[in-house]
Amino acid sequence: MPEKSWFVLHTYAGFENKVKTALEGLRERGGIEDGIGIVLVPTQNVTEFKEGKKKVSTRKVFPGYVLIEMEPTEEVFHYVKSVPKVTGFLGNKGKPQPMTATEVNELFHRIEEGTAMPAASEQYFEGDSIRITDGPFQGFTGAISGVDSEHGKVRVLVSIFGRQTPVELDFLQIERA
Known part of the structure; x- marks a missing residue:
């Protein structure tokens, strides 16, 4: 056998x-x-x-x-x-x-x-251009100014009323621009 x-x-x-x-x-x-x-x-x-x-x-x-x-x-x-x-x-x-x-x-x-699929934290780096896909800033674009892979968060600089404003988002709320 x-x-x-x-x-x-x-x-x-x-x-x-x-x-x-x-x-x-x-x-x-x-x-x-x-x-x-x-x-x-x-x-x-x-x-x-x-x-x-x-x-x-x-x-x-x-x-x-x-x-x-x-x-x-x-x-x-x-x-x-x-x-x-x-x-x-x-x-x-x-x-x-x-x-x-x-x-x-x-x-x-x-x-x-639980890592059979690549984690979203591997996809984003400081300086990357992204588009916000969910939340109150949906549709805005910005640049990543910081990545917190431990908590699954990114800090993004978004232009609001002509000023760069830092916004903290979850990895799942953004995509590459």
């Missing part, structure tokens, strides 16, 4: 959870219960501003992809590819390529820490 490896399965976007459910059902009733291990749709909590209020929502880290631990046998590949909304495996020339142990360890470590 071959040892299980992690593979990346490509699916229709928006159907990742349905594919996961179908694969788990296949594992239980399909006669290949030992061939399929863990099926995972990595998600991450993301804080965003909507209508002036902070909202925490869950987002898929890799939209359109499902991670699956399975035996690398032709029978299991065939069963998995026959699941509706599955388009195939990531790999070289149609041959499924397993993830390396390093890739798997790094991915799970980043998911546990």
Whole structure:
């Protein structure tokens, strides 16, 4: 019996959870219960501003992809590819390529820490030109005069009535100009 490896399965976007459910059902009733291990749709909590209020929502880290631990046998590949909304495996020339142990360890470590997606603090630096997307100064542009990555805030110099005025904003309230 071959040892299980992690593979990346490509699916229709928006159907990742349905594919996961179908694969788990296949594992239980399909006669290949030992061939399929863990099926995972990595998600991450993301804080965003909507209508002036902070909202925490869950987002898929890799939209359109499902991670699956399975035996690398032709029978299991065939069963998995026959699941509706599955388009195939990531790999070289149609041959499924397993993830390396390093890739798997790094991915799970980043998911546990909540850093699977790049943090907004990595995107902004002092001197960057930005546009304010939320709050009372929505639509204004300015330049970043300070970055507080620990608290997720930036200080922006905004021109109000012809004078440069410092405004403190959350990373989620701005975008590059």
